Amino acid sequence: MKNLNKNYINGEWVEWRGDTIDVNEAATGDVIAKVPASGRAVMEQAIESAQSAFESWSETSLDQRIKVIEQLHAGLKERAAEIAETVSREVGMPIKLATGIQAGLPATVTGSYLKMLPDFPFSEQVGNSEVQKVPVGVVGCITPWNYPLHQVILKVVPALAAGCTIVLKPSEIAPMSAYILADILDGTDLPKGVFNMVCGLGEDAGDTLIKHPAVRMVSFTGSTRTGSLIAHAAADDFKRFALEMGGKSASVILPDADLKAAVKGTVNNCLLNSGQTCTALTRMLVPADLHDEACELAAEAVGKMTPGNPLEETTRLGPLASAQQRDKVIDYIKLGIEEGATLVTGGPEAPDGLEAGYFVKATVFGNVKPGSRLAQEEIFGPVLCIIPYQDEKDAIRIANGTDFGLSGAVWSGDQDNAKKIAGKLRTGQVFVNGGAFNPLAPFGGFGHSGIGREFGKWGLEEFLEVRSLQL
Ligand code: NAD
Numbered sequence: 001m002k003n004l005n006k007n008y009i010n011g012e013w014v015e016w017r018g019d020t021i022d023v024n025e026a027a028t029g030d031v032i033a034k035v036p037a038s039g040r041a042v043m044e045q046a047i048e049s050a051q052s053a054f055e056s057w058s059e060t061s062l063d064q065r066i067k068v069i070e071q072l073h074a075g076l077k078e079r080a081a082e083i084a085e086t087v088s089r090e091v092g093m094p095i096k097l098a099t100g101i102q103a104g105l106p107a108t109v110t111g112s113y114l115k116m117l118p119d120f121p122f123s124e125q126v127g128n129s130e131v132q133k134v135p136v137g138v139v140g141c142i143t144p145w146n147y148p149l150h151q152v153i154l155k156v157v158p159a160l161a162a163g164c165t166i167v168l169k170p171s172e173i174a175p176m177s178a179y180i181l182a183d184i185l186d187g188t189d190l191p192k193g194v195f196n197m198v199c200g201l202g203e204d205a206g207d208t209l210i211k212h213p214a215v216r217m218v219s220f221t222g223s224t225r226t227g228s229l230i231a232h233a234a235a236d237d238f239k240r241f242a243l244e245m246g247g248k249s250a251s252v253i254l255p256d257a258d259l260k261a262a263v264k265g266t267v268n269n270c271l272l273n274s275g276q277t278c279t280a281l282t283r284m285l286v287p288a289d290l291h292d293e294a295c296e297l298a299a300e301a302v303g304k305m306t307p308g309n310p311l312e313e314t315t316r317l318g319p320l321a322s323a324q325q326r327d328k329v330i331d332y333i334k335l336g337i338e339e340g341a342t343l344v345t346g347g348p349e350a351p352d353g354l355e356a357g358y359f360v361k362a363t364v365f366g367n368v369k370p371g372s373r374l375a376q377e378e379i380f381g382p383v384l385c386i387i388p389y390q391d392e393k394d395a396i397r398i399a400n401g402t403d404f405g406l407s408g409a410v411w412s413g414d415q416d417n418a419k420k421i422a423g424k425l426r427t428g429q430v431f432v433n434g435g436a437f438n439p440l441a442p443f444g445g446f447g448h449s450g451i452g453r454e455f456g457k458w459g460l461e462e463f464l465e466v467r468s469l470q471l
Pocket of ligand 1: 169229
């Protein structure tokens with residue numbers, strides 16, 4: 001792939017001559033790319049470029065912005081196979097899933113904005129006032145590694161549509177799909193300086209971006225720890241911010257649910273992208289008298305997910321994205337054993353024949369105590385906690401008993417009762433009896449899982465200030 005030793009600033013690929021960051025192939029650990037460990041000076045240059053481009057881009061017509069987003073949409077579809085393979089290599093998601101999700105979702109989300117934008121009310125009349133929605137200014141976008149292009153698109157497309165200019169700092173662990181995006185945007189009619197991308201470490205390039213006074217909003221997806229740093233930094237000069245952070249989501253299986261289907265649905269969700277999914281249903285709450293049966297069904301479902309080379313069409317479970325993440329997950333599996341949870345399947349050893357790369361055995365714990373660290377902390381790996389509950393009230397208490405509130409699920413033979421229980425979960429979204437994902441519905445968290453929403457009109461409004469003209 002070209003330009004990996006460069007940053008994209010003011011419409012040009014700018015050579016980087018300093019330290020670099022290794023990008024590793026998840027399945028082998030081999031270095032597959034070296035990208036810039038850019039410092040403050042380069043980040044400042046990119047911010048100045050976005051600042052200079054703001055006035056004219058903010059005054060473009062919606063039609064002009066839609067045209068660029070259409071060109072981006074076409075580019076994403078054209079390069080889907082390259083995107084899928086790139087993300088599969090750097091993150092470890094099996095190629096079949098990466099094709100549908102890592103490459104497919106960015107195009108779907110971009111398409112959903114193209115459908116929505118022509119009718120979006122950028123201005124409305126309220127009595128004698130014209131209420132205008134105007135771009136917030138220069139936006140800093142900071143993204144993680146698990147769905148690396150999807151998370152970038154969820155910020156870049158609505159920010160461009162709003163009339164904002166952008167500096168993107170992609171994840172240093174999986175930055176390569178962002179280079180494909182910058183290359184696509186370089187081939188569109190986007191004016192110079194509207195989109196800039198600087199690759200680097202969080203504490204250096206990222207820190208400069210979140211503290212620079214010209215940046216009027218930070219849109220962040222990543223860990224709760226970094227989100228807290230961003231909220232503190234933003235307070236100093238009253239930047240806006242939107243934070244999409246971690247989760248420890250509960251799948252509540254009610255006594256009248258189809259247990260086999262509910263367990264299978266939960267296991268598949270929990271293991272998607274080897275558990276490296278912020279919305280993963282990592283706590284499965286089951287009636288105490290169905291606990292042992294649920295453990296057996298979970299072990300059976302996990303047994304079908306043999307780990308393997310993510311580039312093979314038949315693989316369903318890939319490695320984790322980095323050595324650091326693999327080691328963290330293994331430590332949590334050891335902790336679960338120490339805390340006295342029942343190891344149903346899996347364990348801390350590497351899967352047979354997959355000692356190279358960042359593989360971890362898909363692991364299920366039963367009889368997990370709701371207050372234990374295993375049940376409270378985000379593991380971000382293929383680890384499912386099964387927690388027995390006594391009655392509905394107990395299930396709701398356990399489901400809401402973490403600092404997080406990103407996602408959840410309820411399974412029941414009675415759809416109305418499932419909806420009633422879903423309405424008691426303090427989370428940004430709840431899947432009722434396996435309801436389908438909807439790219440036009442708002443996505444985000446309660447509590448430590450986030451502030452703000454992405455997707456659809458809610459995602460666009462994050463990038464808009466409101467001005468009233470009293471007429
Ligand atoms: P992370 O917070 O370590 O890094 C995310 C980004 O922040 C990276 O680009 C990193 O370089 C940057 N960063 C780190 N320190 C920084 C600093 N001091 N200043 C500025 N930027 C800094 O997160 P990660 O490990 O890459 O991603 C995993 C986390 O992301 C998990 O907690 C997961 O739940 C969360 N996540 C949330 C969502 C969501 O939509 N809610 C989606 C995906 C992932």
